[in-house]
Amino acid sequence: xxxxxxxxxxxxxxxxxxxxxxxxxxxxxxxxxxxxxxxxxxxxxxxxxxxxxxxxxxxxxxxxxxxxxxxxxxxxxxxxxxxxxxxxxxxxxxxxxxxxxxxxxxxxxxxxxxxxxxxxxxxxxxxxxxxxxxxxxxxxxxxxxxxxxxxxxxxxxxxxxxxxxxxxxxxxxxxxx
Numbered sequence: 001x002x003x004x005x006x007x008x009x010x011x012x013x014x015x016x017x018x019x020x021x022x023x024x025x026x027x028x029x030x031x032x033x034x035x036x037x038x039x040x041x042x043x044x045x046x047x048x049x050x051x052x053x054x055x056x057x058x059x060x061x062x063x064x065x066x067x068x069x070x071x072x073x074x075x076x077x078x079x080x081x082x083x084x085x086x087x088x089x090x091x092x093x094x095x096x097x098x099x100x101x102x103x104x105x106x107x108x109x110x111x112x113x114x115x116x117x118x119x120x121x122x123x124x125x126x127x128x129x130x131x132x133x134x135x136x137x138x139x140x141x142x143x144x145x146x147x148x149x150x151x152x153x154x155x156x157x158x159x160x161x162x163x164x165x166x167x168x169x170x171x172x173x174x175x176x177x
Contacts, residue, residue, distance in 0.1 A: 023087055023117045024049075024056050027142065031149045031169035040067050045151065045167055047142065049122070055081040055089055058115075058124060078124070080115045089115040111138075120144040134158045147171040 059077040080089035091113035126138035
């Protein structure tokens with residue numbers, strides 16, 4: 001019985017951040033690929049997931065190419081922090097008066113983001129309240145399969161799916177940070 005206590009007791013005192021990092025740490029790395037939206041529109045995609053204080057950061061870049069070959073780039077970066085619920089993470093997108101990170105306010109027309117990990121799937125949700133008072137949900141499923149990531153993006157408004165885009169991304173270099 002004493003041996004069992006010696007083994008189990010230290011596990012009780014492992015900080016939550018170490019326990020939760022075991023859920024999302026496997027997603028760390030940079031993944032790149034592209035998707036064809038239509039004959040005339042190709043998008044290059046890059047996703048980087050790395051550790052942050054009390055959580056992780058997801059940065060992604062999309063380059064939309066048109067027929068002329070020129071591209072329009074959009075980049076995003078969101079820190080996610082651990083919550084009291086295992087596997088669910090709140091966004092930290094702005095700095096408050098005391099220097100801490102906090103979520104944006106959807107009642108001010110700002111998007112609210114959160115993430116969850118379920119096995120090999122890291123899902124990021126973004127909710128926006130429209131001017132008309134309806135809601136939009138953006139959902140990014142990032143599914144790991146060996147050294148690849150399947151990305152599925154879905155845009156819904158008031159429960160109706162408006163757009164779905166999917167792509168296969170490949171891990172670039174070392175996944176350790």
